[in-house]
Amino acid sequence: MSNTAPTIRQALANADLLVDRPTIDAAISTMADAIARDYAGEVPVFLTIMHGGLPFAGQLSLELGLRGLDLQYDYLHATRYRGETEGGELVWKHRPATALYGRRVLLVDDILDEGLTLLAVRQWCLEQGATDVRIAALTVKRHDRAVAEVSADYVGVEVPDRYVFGFGMDVHEHLRNLPAIYAMKEDV
Numbered sequence: 307m308s309n310t311a312p313t314i315r316q317a318l319a320n321a322d323l324l325v326d327r328p329t330i331d332a333a334i335s336t337m338a339d340a341i342a343r344d345y346a347g348e349v350p351v352f353l354t355i356m357h358g359g360l361p362f363a364g365q366l367s368l369e370l371g372l373r374g375l376d377l378q379y380d381y382l383h384a385t386r387y388r389g390e391t392e393g394g395e396l397v398w399k400h401r402p403a404t405a406l407y408g409r410r411v412l413l414v415d416d417i418l419d420e421g422l423t424l425l426a427v428r429q430w431c432l433e434q435g436a437t438d439v440r441i442a443a444l445t446v447k448r449h450d451r452a453v454a455e456v457s458a459d460y461v462g463v464e465v466p467d468r469y470v471f472g473f474g475m476d477v478h479e480h481l482r483n484l485p486a487i488y489a490m491k492e493d494v
Contacts, residue, residue, distance in 0.1 A: 407435030
């Protein structure tokens, strides 16, 4: 894959639609039901993992508000990709300002692929004194490369082991704002 992102038109011409918007909306609603039950009467720290988690986190948080669950927002930015299509070493770009000591934390991300980033972030939250750290992932990729120590507690949809983009997932830091999830037919 070249280092230049395709235009939306080019990407969609060379992509398969995997998950449409109504399916995503229904999955997020179902996730919100489970999360609201699990955190009833509490105000968890709702940590959006930037940038990919932003579209999903926004919609999920509104669904949680509809169910009467208050949240304390914060975000973090830890990445292994930095615009590339394969991950490298974890880089922290922003750590949350909210104290996590004694708090329940909900990590919200666009995808659980191999899980190395989420594993490191969850461990960091526990080191900061969080009493419980759960993961809400819009998508989970189906393959056998995931680290055994991490899994999503709340899953929206599963996707095949292909290069996916849209609804927060990117191609060289672009195409995150597509309202569905696509997979490349071949390297662009």
